Amino acid sequence: MLIADLLPPPVAAWESFQDHPEFVPHPAEAVSLRSSAPGRRREFTNGRYCAHRALQRLGTPAAPIPAGERGAPGWPPSVVGSITHCRGYTAAAVARRGEILALGIDAEPHLPLDADVLEFVAGPEERALVAELLARRPEVRWDRLLFSAKESVYKAWFPATGLFLGFLQARVRFDPSAGTFHADVPAAVRAGARPPGGTRLPTRLTGRWQVSDGVLVTAVAVQAAEADTTPAAAPAASASPEGERE
Numbered sequence: 001m002l003i004a005d006l007l008p009p010p011v012a013a014w015e016s017f018q019d020h021p022e023f024v025p026h027p028a029e030a031v032s033l034r035s036s037a038p039g040r041r042r043e044f045t046n047g048r049y050c051a052h053r054a055l056q057r058l059g060t061p062a063a064p065i066p067a068g069e070r071g072a073p074g075w076p077p078s079v080v081g082s083i084t085h086c087r088g089y090t091a092a093a094v095a096r097r098g099e100i101l102a103l104g105i106d107a108e109p110h111l112p113l114d115a116d117v118l119e120f121v122a123g124p125e126e127r128a129l130v131a132e133l134l135a136r137r138p139e140v141r142w143d144r145l146l147f148s149a150k151e152s153v154y155k156a157w158f159p160a161t162g163l164f165l166g167f168l169q170a171r172v173r174f175d176p177s178a179g180t181f182h183a184d185v186p187a188a189v190r191a192g193a194r195p196p197g198g199t200r201l202p203t204r205l206t207g208r209w210q211v212s213d214g215v216l217v218t219a220v221a222v223q224a225a226e227a228d229t230t231p232a233a234a235p236a237a238s239a240s241p242e243g244e245r246e
């Protein structure tokens with residue numbers, strides 16, 4: 001399984017390479033589909049199908065997964081998780097809150113990223129790194145990988161902190177031979193992340209990636225032992241850096 005290989009044992013995952021038109025989302029889930037186009041309905045349905053299979057695999061009681069804050073899935077309170085879909089591939093990953101603090105997964109077609117998108121999501125250092133890796137290891141689309149890594153970081157970050165994280169606010173670096181990446185989130189961005197005085201994510205989030213059958217998948221899982229226990233810094237005056245757009 002593509003996604004499970006990237007995640008630690010407490011995580012239960014489910015992936016699918018086909019559509020699931022037979023699956024009927026719970027009414028509490030379907031409410032967010034009211035005026036959606038067929039393509040969006042299909043991807044949402046596929047995502048919820050995988051999410052319920054993953055919850056089943058984790059051994060938690062069946063429960064609806066409505067769309068939550070800012071589009072994040074509304075998992076049962078005891079669960080953290082993430083959903084991704086791209087053409088021909090859907091996956092969901094879940095874990096018991098407490099064992100895993102934050103979880104984010106992302107799938108993308110293994111194709112070049114538009115230059116203007118790269119410009120938008122990567123800082124100068126990251127663009128230089130991508131150019132160097134594309135020249136040295138052209139078998140991997142490092143531009144697309146950078147984008148996907150940031151999406152996984154965001155999907156782990158937002159539900160855990162309640163804070164938006166802009167593309168230029170996290171700095172990603174790869175370890176090409178290990179199949180891993182690191183994302184550093186500056187202290188100023190992390191200040192004020194909820195819950196106050198409670199568990200906080202570490203400064204550095206670590207992820208893994210894999211390419212198979214034209215699909216590139218990234219995953220970030222923050223384990224309980226990685227919680228940041230240092231005293232919280234004062235909240236930043238502004239969480240949006242220069243040039244950042246939502």
Ligand SMILES: CC(C)(COP(=O)(O)OP(=O)(O)OC[C@H]1O[C@@H](n2cnc3c(N)ncnc32)[C@H](O)[C@@H]1OP(=O)(O)O)[C@@H](O)C(=O)NCCC(=O)NCCS
Nearest residue numbers: 044047070071072083084085150154155158165166167170
């Ligand atoms: C939300 C976002 C991450 C989705 O990623 P995507 O590659 O477009 O789409 P995917 O199919 O992989 O993922 C979509 C799923 O992400 C999940 N998702 C949506 N918003 C989310 C959020 N705020 N937090 C966590 N997960 C979210 C949902 O489950 C969604 O599927 P669903 O609507 O069917 O339930 C992306 O559109 C986005 O808004 N990014 C901006 C912020 C960002 O990425 N910053 C990078 C910081 S380094």
